Amino acid sequence: MATILHPYMHFNSLTNLNENTPVPSPPALLDDVLKQSLLSPNRLPPTPTGLLSLPPELILSILELMNPPSLLATSHTCHSLHHMAYSIYLVRIGLGPQCGHLMLFNDESPKALEALNGALFKPALGTATCVLQSSCDTVIRARREVDDLKKLLGKLSSLNEFHLDFIDFKDHVTSTVEEEKEMKVNKKVNVDVVKEVAWILDAVVGLGCTKITVCLLGVLRAAVSFTPENGRLHMNITKENLGLRSRILELLPVGLRNVIPKLQQEKPNQLEVFNLHSPILLEHRFFNWTVDILNHSRITTLSLNQMVRIPTSLWADFLSMLYLPRLTTLLVDVLALSPQDALDFLERHPGLERLYVGNNVLCPFHCHPGHELEVQHKLLPNLRYLSASASFLSQLLFSPDSLPKLCEVSVLETIKPESEFVPDTLRATLAPIATRLLQVPQVQLTLSFRSQFSPPPVSSPSASSPLPNIISRFSSLELQIHVYRLSEEARCGLPAFLGIFSGLKSLEFTTVAKAGPVEADEWPQLVKDIWVRCPALQMVGVNGDVRTVTKWL
Numbered sequence: 001m002a003t004i005l006h007p008y009m010h011f012n013s014l015t016n017l018n019e020n021t022p023v024p025s026p027p028a029l030l031d032d033v034l035k036q037s038l039l040s041p042n043r044l045p046p047t048p049t050g051l052l053s054l055p056p057e058l059i060l061s062i063l064e065l066m067n068p069p070s071l072l073a074t075s076h077t078c079h080s081l082h083h084m085a086y087s088i089y090l091v092r093i094g095l096g097p098q099c100g101h102l103m104l105f106n107d108e109s110p111k112a113l114e115a116l117n118g119a120l121f122k123p124a125l126g127t128a129t130c131v132l133q134s135s136c137d138t139v140i141r142a143r144r145e146v147d148d149l150k151k152l153l154g155k156l157s158s159l160n161e162f163h164l165d166f167i168d169f170k171d172h173v174t175s176t177v178e179e180e181k182e183m184k185v186n187k188k189v190n191v192d193v194v195k196e197v198a199w200i201l202d203a204v205v206g207l208g209c210t211k212i213t214v215c216l217l218g219v220l221r222a223a224v225s226f227t228p229e230n231g232r233l234h235m236n237i238t239k240e241n242l243g244l245r246s247r248i249l250e251l252l253p254v255g256l257r258n259v260i261p262k263l264q265q266e267k268p269n270q271l272e273v274f275n276l277h278s279p280i281l282l283e284h285r286f287f288n289w290t291v292d293i294l295n296h297s298r299i300t301t302l303s304l305n306q307m308v309r310i311p312t313s314l315w316a317d318f319l320s321m322l323y324l325p326r327l328t329t330l331l332v333d334v335l336a337l338s339p340q341d342a343l344d345f346l347e348r349h350p351g352l353e354r355l356y357v358g359n360n361v362l363c364p365f366h367c368h369p370g371h372e373l374e375v376q377h378k379l380l381p382n383l384r385y386l387s388a389s390a391s392f393l394s395q396l397l398f399s400p401d402s403l404p405k406l407c408e409v410s411v412l413e414t415i416k417p418e419s420e421f422v423p424d425t426l427r428a429t430l431a432p433i434a435t436r437l438l439q440v441p442q443v444q445l446t447l448s449f450r451s452q453f454s455p456p457p458v459s460s461p462s463a464s465s466p467l468p469n470i471i472s473r474f475s476s477l478e479l480q481i482h483v484y485r486l487s488e489e490a491r492c493g494l495p496a497f498l499g500i501f502s503g504l505k506s507l508e509f510t511t512v513a514k515a516g517p518v519e520a521d522e523w524p525q526l527v528k529d530i531w532v533r534c535p536a537l538q539m540v541g542v543n544g545d546v547r548t549v550t551k552w553l
Contacts, residue, residue: 052080060084068092079120086119097124097158104130104152105145113148122157129163146196153200159207164197165215166280194285205293208270216278216306271297277305282318291321299324305358307335319345327351333358343379352380357388359414381405387446388412390429397433409437410444411474421447423471423500430470443473445501448480476506486517491526499533507534508541516542527552 051059063071063085071092075085093115094100102112102125116123130149153159204212274294276282281290294302302324307315319341327349333356342361346352379396383403387410388396396402397409411430415421430437437443477498486494498504507530511517518526523542531537531549540552 052078056084060088063088082120086121087123090115090119090123095123096126097160098126100126102128102152104128104149106131113152116152116155119155122155124158125156125160127161127163128152128159129165131165131167142193146200149200150196150203153203153207156207159204159209161211161213162204162209163213163215164200166278194283198286198289201289201293205269205271210270211273211275212271213275214278214281215275216280269293269297272299273301273303274299275303275305276307277303279307279309282307282310282314287318291318294322294324297324298326300326301329301331302327303331304335305331305333310335312336312338312341316341323348325349325351329354329356331356332361334360337361346379350381353382354385355380355383355387357392359389359412361392379403384408386410389414390426394429394433397436400436400439402436406440408442408444409440410446412446412448414448421449427470434470437470437473440473442475444476444478445474446478446480449482471500472503474501475503476508477501477504478508478510480510481517482512483517484511484513485519491518491522494526495529495533498530501534503536504534505536506539506541507537508546510543514543524553 051062054062059081063074066074066085066088068089071085071089075082075089090096091100093112095102095112095116102116103109104113116125132145201212271293274297276290280286315335315337319337322345328351330349330352380403382405384405385408386393386396386403386406389412393409393411411426413421413426498507509516516523527540527549530540531553537549539546539548541547
């Protein structure tokens, strides 16, 4: 009979057994049994209970009903809920991937930065606006703000828009004796603002940013120097920039249109809109970066403004290095372009569909006699929208066959201080292009009064003159009035003045005061008086508040 071994039999009792009798193994511990069962491939996963047992769609629906404090508390429970709850929490506090907007640096920015840094994942942000003041800041503050911004960019997974505003700009910020004592250092502490900003812009582009705006709100204190060279003024750019320009100039005979697309394929980025409203990025240490990033981008909209310190010779170098094959919208104002440089740039970009030229840009179309029609016929064949001063338009639309796809024209007129708007002057300026304007479906007029608005006396041209037809073609009118309130005389004379625009359908007031140039209780009567003079009027807007005429009444 086989011997039955009790599991707890003493080992000495086994001595009487035969050698061939198998020795039982010691009893397994409970922890080992549990571990083996947990690691078993045939084991079924535990059935989740509670909130996580619901489908993700229901969990998101529940989380969307919570307020921000509840979402923040829920995100701290587990990793699964953190990603869902914290993403909704960031959207609720205005830091989402679509419409989220982060403002740096103000009183609220520390809380916003803390919220973004609290995510256990890399969040996406819609828009970031950074305001820097390098020339007046201390080294401690400048270093802290730069480090906070760099840390933020390293935290994000993507950024759609980036606005960089400089109150003042200076290349370097150096510590004072008091700051060195506070930081407990025995040497000068220097912040290279140009180097830091270049790193920040590179990081922004690397995050897939589609729109970058750089503005200078105050004074440019950077060491930008210009030296005479062969009778012209040229910026002292670095050897790398000179090498870049020499390489591009070597390729000019081949054509930029064949070369730049290859460069864009080598190092593409997602940048589509570039608003350069400051001469900072044309400073010699930024010049190479600006040219390189534009030529490797997919720019569709380019805005150049507030460039009064940049000489025309530098514009010649800068514009000659650019070819943006996807460019459809160009906005330029407050800069000095030579006529030939502007003309060459426009001819190199025939895909332009929208062109805005401010009143502070030289007209680039003063050509030799006999060549006007040839230039007009070849220029901008795909342009659909054109906004410029009357003098600019008179050159660009001189030929009846010019700009064949033009659908909308906006005429800009600025009335300087101590001057008056004279309708006859506008009629005379537009008379040479009257035939072409009558072919455009929609013609607008923007009148910007830089002084006290005073409606001019209304003249009555003869019925046989073609000039009244030009004025009647304006279907939309914007009055930019730089005063808080209209005088009683101006308010009474405004409807009669607007009566000369008989075809007016839309009227917009842009004023300093948000409520408009008259009191709130005066608007119904004013709109009624204007409507009597302009029976085709349909819409009236005041600083973006657009209503139908009947709603104003």
